[in-house]
Amino acid sequence: MKVNGTHYRSLWWDRGEQVLKIIDQRWLPHDFRVQPVATLQDFCDAITQMRVRGAPLIGATAAYGMALAMRLDPSDAHLDAAWEQLNATRPTAINLRWALDRCRNALRPLASRDRAAAALELAHAIADEDVEINRRIGEHGLEIIREIAARKPTGEPVRLLTHCNAGWIATVDWGTATSPIYQAHDAGLPIHVWVDETRPRNQGALTAWELGSHGIPHAYVTDNAGGHLMQHGLVDMVIVGTDRTTRTGDVCNKIGTYLKALAARDNGVPFYVALPSPTIDWTVSDGVAEIPIEERDAGEVTHVQGALGDGGIGAVRVTPDGTGAANPAFDVTPGRLVTGLITERGVCAASAEGLAALFPERAAA
Numbered sequence: 001m002k003v004n005g006t007h008y009r010s011l012w013w014d015r016g017e018q019v020l021k022i023i024d025q026r027w028l029p030h031d032f033r034v035q036p037v038a039t040l041q042d043f044c045d046a047i048t049q050m051r052v053r054g055a056p057l058i059g060a061t062a063a064y065g066m067a068l069a070m071r072l073d074p075s076d077a078h079l080d081a082a083w084e085q086l087n088a089t090r091p092t093a094i095n096l097r098w099a100l101d102r103c104r105n106a107l108r109p110l111a112s113r114d115r116a117a118a119a120l121e122l123a124h125a126i127a128d129e130d131v132e133i134n135r136r137i138g139e140h141g142l143e144i145i146r147e148i149a150a151r152k153p154t155g156e157p158v159r160l161l162t163h164c165n166a167g168w169i170a171t172v173d174w175g176t177a178t179s180p181i182y183q184a185h186d187a188g189l190p191i192h193v194w195v196d197e198t199r200p201r202n203q204g205a206l207t208a209w210e211l212g213s214h215g216i217p218h219a220y221v222t223d224n225a226g227g228h229l230m231q232h233g234l235v236d237m238v239i240v241g242t243d244r245t246t247r248t249g250d251v252c253n254k255i256g257t258y259l260k261a262l263a264a265r266d267n268g269v270p271f272y273v274a275l276p277s278p279t280i281d282w283t284v285s286d287g288v289a290e291i292p293i294e295e296r297d298a299g300e301v302t303h304v305q306g307a308l309g310d311g312g313i314g315a316v317r318v319t320p321d322g323t324g325a326a327n328p329a330f331d332v333t334p335g336r337l338v339t340g341l342i343t344e345r346g347v348c349a350a351s352a353e354g355l356a357a358l359f360p361e362r363a364a365a
């Protein structure tokens with residue numbers, strides 16, 4: 001999508017410098033900084049520190065990490081070591097392991113002299129596929145927004161609520177939850193987006209930055225506002241992303257998503273999840289019991305980062321000095337609370353049957 005009129009992907013291969021470039025998301029929305037990722041340790045740090053973040057983007061970044069690893073040393077031992085090192089960066093988003101497995105499985109049978117070039121091509125393919133998957137999710141989600149718009153008085157906006165940032169910078173382009181939003185806006189449908197701030201890291205500010213850049217009407221709200229907005233009939237549809245969805249349709253996403261789903265159910269508001277198929281973990285049936293939930297640094301809870309009055313960017317402490325904090329970064333919304341999963345192949349029920357109907361070859365494997 002565009003930043004100040006220029007189209008960007010959230011990562012790209014610089015052919016001149018032969019290096020991956022990323023947007024360092026730690027400084028957004030206040031500062032737009034591009035940086036190269038040049039060593040395997042740098043790839044790992046970029047994912048762990050959330051310079052790149054969002055399930056699909058983590059996967060694509062890891063694929064480029066494997067490509068770099070093969071350029072440095074294309075041996076079997078290094079293939080496995082790079083897989084291990086990258087896989088240890090963040091535990092919850094399954095796209096990481098999906099991309100690493102895809103790379104290792106494709107590269108293992110090749111002669112070592114062919115691996116570096118093949119790994120780079122594969123990373124490009126994974127990035128391009130992500131863009132196309134998200135574009136299609138947008139098409140299917142657009143139909144849902146159209147149906148809601150058709151039931152409203154002419155000209156009244158469809159009011160969507162989203163949590164975290166499942167936007168273009170969380171993917172290679174388009175975003176997952178934001179793709180239908182962008183496509184609805186571009187199709188001329190009047191929309192308004194409630195953007196949850198998403199403590200502790202306030203990824204909602206990234207969503208607000210994206211939507212503002214695209215000219216989409218929106219309002220930034222505290223995480224606790226959603227239930228109130230729904231009770232007062234101010235939300236027509238909730239749409240969120242996912243970091244891992246079980247074969248049975250349980251959805252693991254940014255902490256707080258579950259509470260939004262409960263409020264949506266209590267108020268009869270449809271709750272949709274935008275789901276690219278690489279985010280399905282076909283090996284897991286019970287999301288609450290089986291999905292590992294990342295526990296991040298307590299400092300993300302006790303402190304808040306933002307723009308300082310002096311033009312800098314910094315963190316301030318919001319708790320008494322020495323207060324302990326817990327920081328589970330994700331939660332699981334059971335499939336029974338999800339109205340539908342919007343995938344690149346269409347919309348399905350959040351159930352084993354729903355997913356198997358759209359992805360029969362994967363469900364059977």
Ligand SMILES: CSC[C@@H](O)[C@@H](O)C(=O)COP(=O)(O)O
Binds near residue numbers: 055093163171175240
């Ligand atoms: C298209 S991104 C979907 C999810 O990855 C997103 O909603 C999310 O939870 C991101 O978490 P983050 O911790 O910022 O990587």
